Amino acid sequence: MAGLLVGAAACAKNNNDETTSGSNCGNEIAFFGALTGGNAQLGINIRDGAKLALDQYNKANSSCQVKLVEKDSAGDPAQASGLASSVVQDAKILGVVGPAFSGESKVANPILSKQGVVILTASATNPALAQQGDKTFHRALGNDASQGPGAALYIKDVVKSKKTFVVDDASEYGKGLADQVKKVLGSVVVKSAVVKEKQVDFGSLVNDIKASGADTVFWGGYYREAAPFMKQFRDNGGKATFVAGDGVKDDAFVKGAGEKEAEGAILTCPCVPPEKLQGTFAADYKAATGRDPGTYSAEAFDAANILLSGIKAGNTTREKLNTYVNNYTGKGITTTFKFQSDGDLDPSAVAVWAYKVQGGKIIADQLAPKP
């Protein structure tokens, strides 16, 4: 059985070589992430960032274009394996920008990696993804192991919290982040709680937090649940500082919670604020989509550009492209890229930013303290 599989894999690889050898053209890059579903906006941000990179590349190389294939996962890990197989079977797809979320990455990465598809995620930040043994995995930004301590040190050094209440949503991402924060904060954490996906009523949680006397709430989760929590917490007299990770850093959080209620919320993100980006990206993005760049748009732009530069340099098999990305060093608009052997970004290249909600806008506040 194993021999059969290897044989089939070898076959697929040969086909791949045949169809693409000697030609840089007609290759494809896939976007893998949520374009529909409750947290679709994060996926759309990434898709549009990658799309901008491809559009610019195709304009400059109009005789030899690279196509972006959109694979909509709805953010649902249950759909990820089928979707990953469809990517694998399309021999023209050399690399993937994504998968966008950590839960779906856990399922999809082994499938993609086994067939050599280059994975370059612009947003999945669960640290364990680099430890799964997926050879083609790369991460174009810091992971929760860097974001978590960044958020925790912000709580400790900037908010100067004495008592922190930690909430997570039991997702790969949310729990991973919350665990990191708990580890660094230690005894400052007075209590923790778990919320459910799509929970909208937080009466007892609000009561619990108020009773704990916490001066800070850390939220490991996404904006879908964070927004109604925030509203109910403030509406019922909760005063504690709200700190959350990048899953909440979206305008939908401010709109859902209400500007007054969201005011002062701290949102950390291993993503560079648009105004600190190099070049004309922000303006180009706005011209192409009509919106300002969202969370991870710039990282996705960089990720797509790394793959494109590899294809342009003639690395038109999955294997060659993977070697190219492994050895890649170069400056993007967010940071200077260099990957470790496990696919994670070199720690010196990672910066975690703290953003603050002010007057209904999410504004870059400061660089989070480094460990």
Add this chain to the structure above:
Amino acid sequence: MNFHNLTHGFVDLTVAGLTQGAIYALVALGYTLVYGVLRLINFAHSEVFMIGTFAAAFVWAWFGYTPGSGTPGAVAVIGLILLAMLGGAVASAGTALVVERVAYRPLRRRNAPSLIFLISAIGASVALSESVGVATGRRPTGMPDLLVPKQAFMIGNTPVTNLQLLILGSALLMLVGLDTFINRTRLGRGVRAVAQNPDVAALMGVNKDRVIMLIFLLGGGMAGVAAVLYNIKVGQTDASVGFVLGIKAFTAAVLGGIGNLRGALLGGLLLGVVEQYGASIFGNQWQDVVAFLVLVVVLLFRPTGLLGESLGRARA
């Protein structure tokens, strides 16, 4: 297990539970009315509620109130909430009527077995929530900050906010209104007659189709009002909000005795409060487990729910 939280925040939790329960109760009325008359579980009712939340947001946007547009004066707030209730009720009642016309009436004409109705109901529910999901890009829609929560009065040392009062007050008012309508008016008598015995009611000159339309209209209207209260409390909506809330409201209806209007109120409030207590003692993630365990235990001892199925039964 943590009983300290429960004793410490007892009043807080009770008020929070009653507030959430009031919304459950209003939605539960729709299930109970339809079940009482048709012996049909209208699973599309959760989507009738969802349409109401969007209609209310639309009404506010029409008057220029979107997230971040600031808080208007007191009179304007009352006006906007009433208008949204009207808009929500009309949209929800309209949706309920369309569902009845498209998904149920043709089946009733052909005397389809009840299983077919159930599938048709689920189909209508999925069709509605998916269409709205596609139309809105599945993005959550935020609500304007209409009501600044202020302390209305204190119970012990726990403040009760104007928002909580508004939700509880409106829900009770709607329920009393509906109860009076069903028990005291001519149309209400028709509803009760069809619920008790459709054939005899028809012989006595009650137009069955009209009564069925009426109950969908009433149930939808209640869901529309619930939708506005939900918007004010939660602050955002999206195409999938109906699902969980619908299940909870249906549970509330069963808990109180499905087919029984007062039972829906009792079941809703009880479910809301039990959820808060359960979450407080066992932790937030056990909220639903505790709530549904209570449901099972209650049904073990009272299979027809707390107050029984009174709408459909002759009170001799």
